Amino acid sequence: MNSLFSLPEASTHAVTVDHIFYLLLALSGATVVLVFGLILLFAVRYRRGSKAKRGPMPEFLGREFEIGWTLATLLTFAFLFWWASSADLSSLAAPPHALEIHVVSKQWMWKTQHANGAREINALHVPLHEPVHLLMSSQDVIHSFYAPAFRVKQDVVPGRDTDIWFEASKTGTFPLLCAEYCGTNHSAMRGEIVVMQPEDYAKWLTRQPEGDDLAHEGAKLFVSQGCSGCHATSSNVHAPRLAGLYGRAVQLADGRTVTADDAYLRDSILQPKRDVVAGFEPIMPSFKGLLDDGEIQSLTAYIRSLGEEPPND
């Protein structure tokens, strides 16, 4: 847990952030000392009636002096930007083969689901030293997934998937907070993140109540919601085949090309008329209101699992 004056650096990313933070702190400290020091010095030395030397202003205090400190400030800030941004860019994309965990937020709780189907509420167990990639969506308003010990935060937005990743570097229990104001019990929308040794995590996973993993749950929905009536290989309806679709470029009827990612699949389920695949009629009905966010995540996971098989045609 947090101590009073320091925050644990519990992820690889936290160390990077703190380095930038400390540099900024040192620079700000120096500036404060300089500005406050000069003001105090002048206030004492040039107080009204003091005998300090006045007379004409020295030559060097002119336009060049002003341009000089402007440029110095500009260069310092450009350096800060470069340093902070390069750290940002290098941590942008989750590493491939990161452990994927789904997060659904709603007023006022966090629901997490592991790849094997294990579900948690207001809690998230993750293994140590393994990149964890969170795929997040919101069922109502905007929330924000905030883990101070990992120095990560990402808004969770309804109608769009956002993601975030981290690699825990310390075992322990760390707070999970909602950082975007989301209504009455915003401040109660808290949970905890438990970082475990990988073998403990594996054991913990097997101890969880039996649940289908996401892809299997999605396969069931695929049949029960009637998707298979058109999209199954055996169907007579002229509908796009889904095997091998995930991650591929898709040519649309209006000439655009999009990548079949989570967001595209979600849009195609909820707003099928928006991105019609070239060569197909816009006959698919919308499933808006029929599927909740968790079910859509299961369906996308199922379609993604189809992508891992070799194409069958």
Place this chain on the structure above:
Amino acid sequence: MTDSLLAGELPLPPRPDYLRHGSTVWSWLSTTDHKRIAILYAVTITIFFFLGGAAITAVRLELFQPNGWLMTSDSYNKLFSFHGIIMVWFFLVPSIPNTLGNFLLPLMIGAPDVAFPRLNLFSWYLTIAAGAFTVYALVAGGVDTGWTFYTPYSSMFSNTHVFAAAAGVFVVGFASIATGVNFIATTHMLRAPGMTWFRLPLFVWAIYATSLIMVLATPVLAISLLLVIAERVFGLPIFDPARGGDPILFQHLFWFYSHPAVYIMVLPAMGVVSEIIPCFARRRIFGYDFMVYAMLAIAGIGFFVWGHHMFVSGQSPLASLVFSFLSFIIAVPSAIKVFNWTASLYRGQISFESPMLYALGFVGLFTTGGLSGLFLASIPVDVHVTDTYFVVAHFHYIMVGGSVSAFFAGMHFWWPKVTGRRYPESWAKFAAILMYAGFNMTFLPQFFAGYLGMPRRYHTYPAEFQIYNVMSSAGAAVLAIAYLLPLFYLTWSLFYGGKAGRNPFGATGLEWTTSSPPPPKNFDWQPRIDRAPYDYHAEGMSAGTDPPEMQNAKETQ
């Protein structure tokens, strides 16, 4: 120029000053005199200031305990929302421009009034109408969206009085636009003979730059609130993702106004301080033209940094990079100003009357707030501290430490001119120092709480943050006393204060050449200007070693 000299040149016929020129209530409510409208605004925003202050007093009391002890979460949420809405739109935005700006702009450029006196009065009535909507929202049960009105919460989920509050802010926006148009036209059209652009006092430049932002940015606020109302009241799908809307669109529109709005609040403060520091240091402002360009640069670049409020919203990484870069760039002109104020003290004859204490307090707090802004411009650090108390501390340093300190600085500096009375100086000095101390006691701990991960807008919070909240709440009590003190001694001075002369501080500037309080049309003669502002000593010289009174005497001989 001294009083006796002027009086000797121009024997004035007896005439009432603007305060005694009509004394009925109607003469005030129907006035088109910019000075009287400034007073109307001052009374109005003082009421709003203490309303917003009362709301946050309750909030700070509640935060003594990590799990609350006074109120429900709903009440808490409504109180901080009310505090934000009132303080931003009904105090900070109109504070300096509509009181000091209204009063001083025509005086400083040698004009008899603003360009559109009736529009000026109309904008005050709009403020009153808007305030009525907003206060109604509170009385009727409150609004709980925060001052930011984020969708889809505000447009679909909140079951509080969002409509009344948004309507209030929508209407007060038009008051802001009217004021902006008026000040721009006044600065362009009504400058006295010889008052060239680069002879304008920096306060006029500040008000001019502020007005540009008001006119260009406020319509976007109106649009975004109108869209919230359209979705909430008429069910039009705008932000609802289930019907093809985009909740993030609101944030782009909102911050396109609300980031420049920060400069609406802080540019006038910079103008005030740029008048006061030269006067009490008896020095020309260092780098006048750089100060002007810096203010225009802030006003311009301020329109292109809004995305730094959205680094964690899911906007594209490229957009975040561009916004981060521009946010660093906009810190450069602010840094220039701080350096120039500091350099203006060099070789001065510095005295520490209350306006100077407030002004130096501004420089210190603005510097601290500005430096904390660098943390928020750096994407990785911002991701960690955004939506935490670090941000709360940052913007209070700029808007309360900065703008409110400058507002008090200006109020004390021009009080003798506005009212014709002197206030008790030792009380004023005490209040200035207390305000600086109380402010730091309140907001410095919030930087720590924020860095350690305490999110903002939290009614209940993890127990380890209690110490910081207790420190902050204790500081807020000191700050509250410091804000109440001027209310008493300034009111006292209206009745018992000594008569103020034309120019009690020996300042340059046209407003000090007319009587205190000024006559209805400001000047009894046509002012003409033949020199740069801040003419406290010859070009290239410093304040000199003689006391300033003697210098002035020498100049006039």
